[in-house]
């Protein structure tokens with residue numbers, strides 16, 4: 001088993017499948033009255049969050065607690081980080097406390113890679129800048145597999161702000177490893193061809209959402225990440241929504257069995273219409289629930305739980 005999960009590229013098909021299968025076992029346990037397993041008793045998991053998060057932080061905390069680990073939640077606000085303490089000094093503090101795993105979210109791409117050099121425990125990337133978010137990709141793959149029964153040969157459209165999306169990057173890497181066919185869809189400004197090519201040569205690019213929908217099993221809408229945009233990438237929110245937003249009319253172009261995904265948080269009314277987000281085809285709430293099982297599997301396998 002690998003020691004760290006810094007990138008979806010750390011996972012070959014066998015390891016990724018083992019994580020998804022283990023997550024399915026974890027999910028079966030969550031139906032029990034007592035949800036806790038003693039697997040990581042006596043181990044310490046630190047959640048080190050330098051960037052805001054709702055779902056991911058809560059999900060990692062729930063996952064570690066269900067495995068009976070001791071959980072320390074550290075958020076940059078209210079810590080010595082606001083006094084200018086460097087990531088390295090924080091890492092040395094965690095090391096002194098004997099953290100078995102550090103789950104890190106950071107605005108700097110590559111922060112988990114640096115951290116892995118400074119601590120002895122496992123490092124799990126919970127989102128680093130515009131780079132990667134591997135556990136999101138795993139929970140997305142898990143959701144696709146449980147809804148549609150397979151990943152191999154599945155046609156997945158990832159739509160919108162690919163340029164700033166760590167979710168898109170990790171999904172492309174993981175899904176192509178597992179045999180899915182990925183098409184990136186969005187305005188050319190948000191899918192520069194060199195970015196798409198550098199990500200994976202197996203991925204296709206389209207600027208026409210209406211043309212891609214009828215042949216998609218999965219459509220994954222990305223949040224337009226205005227907080228990471230220094231330039232203007234499209235004329236207006238209305239124009240973006242008209243060309244790349246998923247509304248009810250567009251959703252009808254999907255095959256009957258197709259599902260609609262979004263990693264959250266959503267800009268309702270921009271990349272996704274509220275009626276679409278709340279429709280039975282949407283797996284958005286399911287993705288959150290699956291996130292806990294997938295993160296339990298990741299912590300359990302990385303830490304060699306019993």
Ligand code: ASP
Nearest residue numbers: 127133167223263264265
């Ligand atoms: N929650 C995801 C992330 O942290 C997606 C997003 O923010 O749009 O990357």
